Amino acid sequence: MSADRFPLDRAADSGAGVWQVSVRGIHPVPAASCGRLIYVTDGSAAVESIAGLWVLKRGRAAWLPANLIAHLVARTGAIVAALPLELPVDRQPGPVVVTALLRALVTRLVADADTGLAPTPDGPLHAVLADELNRLPGASDLTPTPADPRLRTLAARLLQSDGLRLTLAAAGREVGMSPRNLSRLVRRETGISFGRWRQKLHVSAAITPLSQGEPVSAVAYAIGYESPSAFISMFRRVTEMTPSEYVDHLRGVPPRPRRPSLRTSVATTLAAALPAALTDWGEWLAFVT
Structure with missing residues (x-):
């Protein structure tokens, strides 16, 4: 991963790095042979690909699998880190829940990139990062992504x-x-x-x-x-x-039973009591006639 921050429009040959957006607009994210974790360290950006559109504010992240072409829609001054992972990550593209551990790992890797000490994409820190990504739930995208x-x-x-x-x-x-x-x-x-x-x-x-x-x-x-x-x-x-x-x-939490509304409760009570009421009414009619 490059130790330099550079404008996205000069990142044509790199799928990873710490990018500082120099011009507001839509910027291509070059495809890479390995997956990447996109993390916004400052400002905000939207990540757009054929798989979806995800808005990321500071401190939020999204996963891009290998060979997925994407674009960043960002304002001037936004800083976005792309962390490559050559280890297996079994998850769909999209937003990632940022835990304390994930944030600490990303912060360390970004700091190492700034000082020129970035490890290889399959190093020990990346292994922990991949394990955390495999463990975390995804945030399914619901938005059809337009090509226009x-x-x-x-x-x-x-x-x-x-x-x-x-x-x-x-x-x-x-x-x-x-x-x-x-x-x-x-x-x-x-x-x-x-x-x-x-x-x-x-x-x-x-x-x-x-x-x-x-x-x-x-x-x-x-x-x-x-x-x-x-x-x-x-x-x-x-x-x-x-x-x-x-x-x-x-998060895979079983759905909690919903409390029935007043209308549902009344309807259920009436449905249960109606047969008995009709039986009593029939017996009364038989008695008086």
């Missing part, structure tokens, strides 16, 4: 804190398209409507911070929702689970 560069740019825009307030017409102006043409393009590229696509983007962006223990309210406000309840309702519509249920699912 205008939609990739728009996806990053919709994930900003005010992206929820963008109408279809306003979103079209962001990429120089009419509302009708944008709607058609989104459906052709993703198979879903513009509104549904934005909801899935928000769910995908929320999975990593939620899995790392951030409160639902903080995640909801960061994405742009006016209340946690509105965010939870949207999350449930997309995943058919609440945020906490979804995180438990990622």
Whole structure:
């Protein structure tokens, strides 16, 4: 891994390194013969590939398997580490839950890279890192990834804190398209409507911070929702689970039994009592007649 920080647009021959983004925009991440852990050490970036689109803030990570071509959508000044691993890692591409051990390993490897002491991608620290990656749950991506560069740019825009307030017409102006043409393009590229696509983007962006223990309210406000309840309702519509249920699912925790609603409880009680009530009513009718 290179000990130098360098602009992504000059990283054509390297799939690993510590990159400092010099120009805001979309930057290619060169393919590599081994898997890489992408870790944002400062700023924020979105990692986009054929496998999905994942938003990473400072201290968050995503896994890219070998030979997967990706792009970074980042702001000026973002610093992103790509740590190569030539050891077997059995996981799908996507966000990684950053534990204390994983953060310590990445911090050490990045520091070694800065001082020119980076070990080989199959060294002892990398072995521990690979073992931790194999142990950790993934954060499945739900967002269809468009191939059109205008939609990739728009996806990053919709994930900003005010992206929820963008109408279809306003979103079209962001990429120089009419509302009708944008709607058609989104459906052709993703198979879903513009509104549904934005909801899935928000769910995908929320999975990593939620899995790392951030409160639902903080995640909801960061994405742009006016209340946690509105965010939870949207999350449930997309995943058919609440945020906490979804995180438990990622961690392999058995689903907890849900407390039945008042309507369900009343209906169950009536259904159980009705046969007996009908029997009593029949006996009373037989008696009076």
